[in-house]
Amino acid sequence: MSATIIDGKAHAARLRERIAVQAAAFAGAAGRAAGLAVVLVGEDPASAVYVRSKGKATIAAGMESFEHRLPADTDQAALIALVDRLNADPAVDGILVQLPLPAHLDADAILTRIDSDKDVDGFHPVNVGRLMLGLPGLVPCTPYGCLLLLQDVLGDLTGLDAVVVGRSNIVGKPMAALLTAASATVTIAHSRTRDLAAVVRRADIVVAAVGRAQMIPGDWIKPGATVIDVGINRTDAGLVGDVDFASAVEVAGAITPVPGGVGPMTIACLLRNTVVAAARREGVPLDMSAL
Ligand SMILES: Nc1nc(=O)c2c([nH]1)NC[C@@H]1CN(c3ccc(C(=O)N[C@@H](CCC(=O)O)C(=O)O)cc3)C=[N+]21
Numbered sequence: 001m002s003a004t005i006i007d008g009k010a011h012a013a014r015l016r017e018r019i020a021v022q023a024a025a026f027a028g029a030a031g032r033a034a035g036l037a038v039v040l041v042g043e044d045p046a047s048a049v050y051v052r053s054k055g056k057a058t059i060a061a062g063m064e065s066f067e068h069r070l071p072a073d074t075d076q077a078a079l080i081a082l083v084d085r086l087n088a089d090p091a092v093d094g095i096l097v098q099l100p101l102p103a104h105l106d107a108d109a110i111l112t113r114i115d116s117d118k119d120v121d122g123f124h125p126v127n128v129g130r131l132m133l134g135l136p137g138l139v140p141c142t143p144y145g146c147l148l149l150l151q152d153v154l155g156d157l158t159g160l161d162a163v164v165v166g167r168s169n170i171v172g173k174p175m176a177a178l179l180t181a182a183s184a185t186v187t188i189a190h191s192r193t194r195d196l197a198a199v200v201r202r203a204d205i206v207v208a209a210v211g212r213a214q215m216i217p218g219d220w221i222k223p224g225a226t227v228i229d230v231g232i233n234r235t236d237a238g239l240v241g242d243v244d245f246a247s248a249v250e251v252a253g254a255i256t257p258v259p260g261g262v263g264p265m266t267i268a269c270l271l272r273n274t275v276v277a278a279a280r281r282e283g284v285p286l287d288m289s290a291l
Helices: 008-030 045-060 076-088 107-113 125-133 141-154 172-181 196-201 262-282
Strands: 035-041 064-070 094-097 161-165 185-189 205-208 226-229 233-235 238-240
Touching (some): 035 262, 094 107, 141 172, 141 262, 161 196, 172 205
Parallel strands (some): 035 064, 161 185
Antiparallel strands (some): 233 238
């Protein structure tokens, strides 16, 4: 039996339509479009591609896009000065500083400098704290997109066994927090986990976010489990996930492809966070059930 393929691209397109409705409602009430500023330091080609598709999606959703491209040798003070300017700019509701930054820059200091109410990545310590406490805030885009896909496939997640493979600040840790808040039973596994195969095998939900090409084979997957593959690995064979799709699709109940799974949801959730941030800043009510 072959798994249902979770169409992240189609799901993201529907979400972007609903966001566009809310973005128009915001613009009508506030007298201006919601604005997203993206900062790219250096010219990593993959980052440039992502920034471009994000800019297009922002405009298509009826929001304003501000792009700031800085040379690779930009120093900390100059980047801090730009963040301060964007923090103070009333037309900017969301700020995203593309990661990874060149090694000579202190990424933590930059992310902490962003106004937490404009932190559409949800990486600021204040938003991380809000997520852990269950307070309203801005939630990291990739894990939020994964949660939406899981709820679409499974409905209520209460009591389900979820294993998150990977403990990064941008995916693994916030993913575990969201699944916990959704009343799943959550295990965070990582490179030091003993008998990872056995840990993954007991999961109803597997979220793979380790960044190692095809490291989770189908025979680790419990029959019928839902598999969310966050990995985007460029190999000679093209773009592949952290899950070995060919073998996993034969065992899973549902699985995201790479590309066309989680990636498009990340961008849609960035737009979602931008309109949510804009509405909170201006005190405009939104239909959050649409988002
Ligand atoms: N501050 C920050 N926030 C981010 O959210 C962030 C970041 N930095 N740095 C880079 C990563 C990567 N990322 C992706 C988003 C969408 C796709 C995406 O839409 N991928 C498509 C196409 C992939 C392709 O063809 O290259 C897919 O999976 O179907 C990929 C990658 C966001 N990131």
